[in-house]
Amino acid sequence: MPPFHNLDDNPTLALQRDFQLMEHLDHLGFDEAWIGEHHSGGLEIIASPELFIAEAAARTKRIRFGTGVVSMPFHHPFMIAERIIQLDHQLRGRLMFGAGAGSLATDVYSLGLEQTEIRAKTDEALDLVLRLMKGEVVSKTTDQYVLREARAQLRPFTRPHPELTIASTGTPSGPRAAGKYNGGLLTLGIAAKPGTDFLGDTWRHWSEACAEYGNTPDRSRWRIAGPVHIAETREQARKDVHYGIRDWMKYLRLSPAFKAFAPDIGEKTPDEMIDAFLETGTAVIGTPDDLIAHIEKLWERSGGFGCWLDLTPNWADFAQKKRSYELIANHVVPHFQEMNAGRQQSFDWAEGKREELYAARVEGVNREIAKWERKSAQ
The missing domain is CATH 1.20.5 (Single alpha-helices involved in coiled-coils or other helix-helix interfaces)
Structure with missing residues (x-):
């Protein structure tokens, strides 16, 4: 979850609802939640995923948390390593370390960086962070920062470091970094350009980089994210989404990473926006069965992956959003985890x-x- 919030929301209360949602997801048995880092645009208001995760972890029991992601070029690598190591100890192994270049062009611009250099800076910073986490003494001078015999005081709680996952938003750099540093991959499905084999290309780049650096790509470490809202009927789901679809679509078109995918809303009604969005094939606004079919289609197109993530758009109000997750937990999760296979077999045998x-x-x-x-x- 980035997460997204409508421009007229009280930001203080919005953050509290985000924490309440984490507690709700933990209660429902969801496996993990990823918290993004964003600094502009108005809808994504969490600037530090580490601060949010520290509070959310204290409120929950078993759900794992990932930085989704730390924008590597925005920070000094030494400070990233120190924060992640400390947070790993606070969470006692429930932390995942997600890293990326930063998807918002306005963030990059505000920090005086260039789009043409952020991926190289990400690779450079990630190398240094991982070396520090492994206990190396690091000296490095760049045009952005200096490290002089830098060493982390602590070793991570999780050895050699928290599970590493790299963001993939449409360029080869993400999957290639995952292959180079033996990380998992978090692919943002809505970044797919129409008419391309986005998932196939992602897997190819990942596999090629793994072969180049002596690692093995692991589909169980591939996460694919997309926006979803579920209700008991398709009609109810569409009605729920009227709440926030316009703000979200307007925001999506601000980002060069997603503009090619996001339909031009113009004077469209909410239902027309929903139709235009669903035509892209990257989202679900419907029933649990619709989500099951969507994930199975992604599975076939990709060749298999380990985890599906909801992007958590602020399409519906809070009560409807929680109900959406309840329906996913009760009907979608059991389908893919085959929770009821034994029960069904027993019923069929008894019948x-x-x-x-x-x-x-x-x-x-x-x-x-x-x-x-x-x-x-x-």
Whole structure:
């Protein structure tokens, strides 16, 4: 979750709802939540995923948290390493370290960086952070920062470091970094350009980089994210989404990473925006069965992946958003984790034995009745 919030939301209360949502997801049994870093545009208001995660982890019991992601060119590598190591200890292994270049062009511009250099800076910073986490003493001078015999005071709680995942938003740099540093991959599905084999290309770049650096790509470490809202019926889901679809679509078109995908909303009604968005094939606004079909389609197109993530757009109000996750937990998760396979097999077996066992039961009851009738007659 970035997360997104409408421009007229009270930001203080919005953050509190985000924490409440983490507690709700933990209660429902969701596996993990990823918190983004953003600094402009108005809708994504969490500037430090580490600060948010520290509070959210204290409120929850088992759900894991990932930085989704730390924008590497925005920070001194030494400070990134120090913060992630400390947070790993605070969470006692529930932390995942997500890294990337930063997807918002306005963030890059505000910090005086150039789009043409942020990916190289990400690679450079990630190398230094991982070396520091492994206990190396690092000296490095760049045009952006200096490290002089820098060393982390602590080793991570998780050895050699928290699970590493690299963001992938449409260029080869993300999957290539995942291959180079033996990380997992977090692919933003809405970054797919129409008419391209985005998922196939992502896997190819990842595999090629792994081969180049002596690592092995692991589909179980591939996460694919996309926006979803679920209700009991498609009609109700569409009605719920009227709440926030316009602000979200307007915001999406601000980002060069997503502008090519986001339909031009112009004077469109909410339902017309929903139709235009669904035509891209990157989102679900419907029922649990619609989400199941969508994930299965992604599975076929990608060749398989380990985790599907909801991008958590602020499409519906808070009560409807929580209900969406309840429906996912109750109907979608059991389908893919085959939670009820044994129950269904047992039911089918019992149904198949029904006539045979009913007849045996009737015979047993009749014999018992007859036995007691004979005793009574004596």
